[in-house]
Amino acid sequence: MRLVRLVETSAAMAATRSRKTKAALLGDLLTGLDAAEIPIAVAYLGGDMPQGRIGLGYAAVYGASADPADDPTLEVLDVDRALTDIAGISGPGSKAARNEALEALLAAATEPEQDFLRRLILRELRQGALEGIMVDALATTTGIDAAEIRRAAMVSGDLPAVANAALAEGAAALAEFRLTLFQPVQPMLAQTTEDAAAGLDRFSPAIAETKLDGARVQVHKDGDQIEAYTRNLRAITGAIPEVIDAVRRFDADRLILDGEVIALREDGRPYPFQVTMSRFGRSTDIASQSRVMPLRGFFFDLLHLDGEDMLDLELTDRIARLDAIAGADHQPERRLVTDGDAAEDFFADVVAAGHEGIMLKDPTSAYSAGRRGASWLKLKPAHTLDLVVIAIEWGSGRRQGWLSNLHLGARDPSTGEFVMLGKTFKGLTDATLEWQTQRFLDLETHRERHVVHVRPEQVVEIAFDGIQESRRYPGGMALRFARVKGYRTDKTADEADTIDTVRAIFEGR
Numbered sequence: 001m002r003l004v005r006l007v008e009t010s011a012a013m014a015a016t017r018s019r020k021t022k023a024a025l026l027g028d029l030l031t032g033l034d035a036a037e038i039p040i041a042v043a044y045l046g047g048d049m050p051q052g053r054i055g056l057g058y059a060a061v062y063g064a065s066a067d068p069a070d071d072p073t074l075e076v077l078d079v080d081r082a083l084t085d086i087a088g089i090s091g092p093g094s095k096a097a098r099n100e101a102l103e104a105l106l107a108a109a110t111e112p113e114q115d116f117l118r119r120l121i122l123r124e125l126r127q128g129a130l131e132g133i134m135v136d137a138l139a140t141t142t143g144i145d146a147a148e149i150r151r152a153a154m155v156s157g158d159l160p161a162v163a164n165a166a167l168a169e170g171a172a173a174l175a176e177f178r179l180t181l182f183q184p185v186q187p188m189l190a191q192t193t194e195d196a197a198a199g200l201d202r203f204s205p206a207i208a209e210t211k212l213d214g215a216r217v218q219v220h221k222d223g224d225q226i227e228a229y230t231r232n233l234r235a236i237t238g239a240i241p242e243v244i245d246a247v248r249r250f251d252a253d254r255l256i257l258d259g260e261v262i263a264l265r266e267d268g269r270p271y272p273f274q275v276t277m278s279r280f281g282r283s284t285d286i287a288s289q290s291r292v293m294p295l296r297g298f299f300f301d302l303l304h305l306d307g308e309d310m311l312d313l314e315l316t317d318r319i320a321r322l323d324a325i326a327g328a329d330h331q332p333e334r335r336l337v338t339d340g341d342a343a344e345d346f347f348a349d350v351v352a353a354g355h356e357g358i359m360l361k362d363p364t365s366a367y368s369a370g371r372r373g374a375s376w377l378k379l380k381p382a383h384t385l386d387l388v389v390i391a392i393e394w395g396s397g398r399r400q401g402w403l404s405n406l407h408l409g410a411r412d413p414s415t416g417e418f419v420m421l422g423k424t425f426k427g428l429t430d431a432t433l434e435w436q437t438q439r440f441l442d443l444e445t446h447r448e449r450h451v452v453h454v455r456p457e458q459v460v461e462i463a464f465d466g467i468q469e470s471r472r473y474p475g476g477m478a479l480r481f482a483r484v485k486g487y488r489t490d491k492t493a494d495e496a497d498t499i500d501t502v503r504a505i506f507e508g509r
Contacts (some may be wrong), residue, residue: 003079003109004072007116010125012226013045014397026137033076035168038162040080042134046159052195052234054087054121060099061118062449066106074108079117082199099384119396131159131370138163144171154369155311157185157233159197168278179256179309181220184229184372187258188301190359192378196347197340199360202374204339206360207315208346211334211378213273213356213466214262215280219247219297225373239282242290243297249278251325254306258367259299260332269354270474272506273480274469300359303367311367315381318367334362347379356380356466383505384463385410385497386488391416391453392440395425395433402433403440403452408462408482410475410499412502418456419475419499427463427484436487459488459496467506475499477506 009029013022029467033041041049082105087099102121106114119125131153139146144166152166153159156177165173179185194200200206216231217240226244228237238242243261261281263271270276271293279293302310302322310318322331333350337343337360347358357380365375387408397406407426409418428436443454463485470478 001033001041001076002072003074003076003113003116005032006041006076007112010116011038011112011397015400016378019136022133023136023140026134028142030137030141030163033167035164036257037076038164038167040076042160042163044076044125046131046134047120047123049083050160051087055089055094055098056086056102056121057163058122059181060095060102061121062170064099064103064106065115066109067404068106068107068111069113070110071111072110074113078108079105084120085157088092115396119258120443134159134163142166142170144174148174154371155173155185156183157370159378161289173180179311181222181254181256181304182225182227184218184233185229185303186233186392187216187218187374188368188376190376190378191372191374193360193379195340196358196360196379199377199379200337200340200343202377203362203364204308204359205336205363206338206343207319207334207363208337208343208360209300209334209361210350210355211357211359211380212260212262212332213270214260214276214298217243217259217261217297217506218303219243219255219257219299221247221250221252221257223253224248236280239286240295240297241286242286242294246297246330252306255302255325256304257299257322257326258301258303259297259330261295261297263293263295272468273466277468279328297330299326299330300332301367303369311369313366314364315361316363317368323346343379351381380465382463383465384461384485385502386459386495387421387462388418388456388493388496389440389454389460390420390456391451391459392436393423394450394452399425399433401437403437404428404433405438406460406484407451408460408479408497409456410502411493411496412499418493419454420473421475421477421502422470422473422479424479424482424484425464426482432484432487451505457493459491461485461488469506477502 009025011026014056017024040050086098109117129226135146135149138149148171149162149166152162152174162177199363210294218229220227226247227235228240230236239262244304263276279295282289302318304310307320315445335346350358360377362375378382387410388408389406391407392403393405395402405423407423408421410421439458440452440454443457445453462482464479465481467477468480469476
């Protein structure tokens with residue numbers, strides 16, 4: 001199949017909000033794919049590549065110059081081979097070689113295909129091809145019950161492979177997908193609750209659990225063999241030897257654990273998130289670092305134990321079995337709460353101890369791998385800053401024709417300039433998109449490709465989950481999970497928060 005079919009399907013999906021229409025578009029595409037193309041196309045339409053990251057950043061991708069082709073000739077398999085070749089380039093001169101290979105790929109692509117490929121490589125392809133919609137499309141196309149497809153995808157953590165099996169071999173092939181040691185699955189995710197009372201309106205009693213600001217890990221054990229994986233299913237075993245040693249002492253031969261690793265100070269308070277991630281991501285000098293700044297593993301769920309899958313057991317049963325093999329030292333603190341006041345008291349204690357917040361979990365819930373269900377809720381302190389928009393990017397897909405992605409800056413009192421802290425397109429309604437498009441076109445100073453630079457006059461209130469160290473931005477800091485709360489037309493840029501305020505939050509002052 002030619003790439004243009006995927007590009008057209010992606011654009012059509014981004015242009016509609018209808019789940020039924022999205023599933024129909026996907027179904028039409030899936031029926032025209034060869035077996036070898038299925039996992040590639042499913043990955044692309046999910047905004048991912050089978051190769052993962054391939055060593056090309058924003059500057060390289062948008063700095064690559066190639067006149068677009070007049071006619072669409074690229075095949076899906078051609079693109080996959082080209083991206084595999086780029087991913088395999090290493091050694092001296094690899095940067096230039098990757099850039100040259102990228103330019104060759106882009107030169108074979110039409111303008112819409114170039115845009116698609118750039119956003120795909122940078123993982124900025126947002127067309128609404130979520131896993132649930134892909135499951136619906138597969139169910140409609142194959143006639144297989146959606147629950148069977150969803151279950152196979154959940155336990156395998158590999159929707160492209162499940163799609164390939166379903167389309168090529170039918171329902172019988174899905175039985176081969178099961179929870180398997182050393183084959184990590186997508187972690188269960190949580191929704192957000194505004195406060196404890198709202199969470200307890202959904203289920204009560206609830207298990208209130210400390211939410212650690214660490215790195216999510218999944219650990220598999222079979223006798224002496226132990227492997228750990230990130231939330232993105234990447235192997236990380238060698239980077240956390242102290243956590244692996246701790247799991248080796250757990251009273252079980254075969255298990256799969258879900259948890260967090262975190263760096264703690266001597267007094268038990270956590271280091272900033274970025275410190276944990278720096279240690280977590282190291283690939284050299286790990287032995288000495290594990291002595292200087294050891295990581296601790298805290299496990300909050302048990303997916304498999306000595307031959308028995310735990311996924312469908314109630315959470316209370318899974319915790320009881322986890323208690324028996326791991327003990328309290330390797331689990332986050334928990335309380336059973338039935339009212340908002342008790343949960344808020346626990347929340348206040350946890351935040352005062354330096355942690356991120358709390359989880360509220362339904363004691364009767366099963367483990368839904370890869371899904372953001374309503375049986376796990378997260379509650380974190382609300383942080384906001386009044387920042388200034390210094391540039392904005394044109395949107396794509398459903399936001400085509402609107403200015404969408406905001407570049408956020410904090411004022412530096414010593415220079416009067418604005419220091420960039422990150423970007424966000426989250427929290428924007430259609431009405432806001434329409435308003436801000438006109439507003440920032442009125443403030444435009446110049447353009448660079450898809451970025452519109454503006455006079456730094458408009459203040460926007462931004463909610464965020466934290467601030468982390470960043471080498472990407474000149475202030476050395478970046479907002480985590482930034483989202484728009486609203487525009488402050490009552491404030492001038494001189495009244496916006498300063499970089500000093502941001503640094504004080506980052507340093508915990």
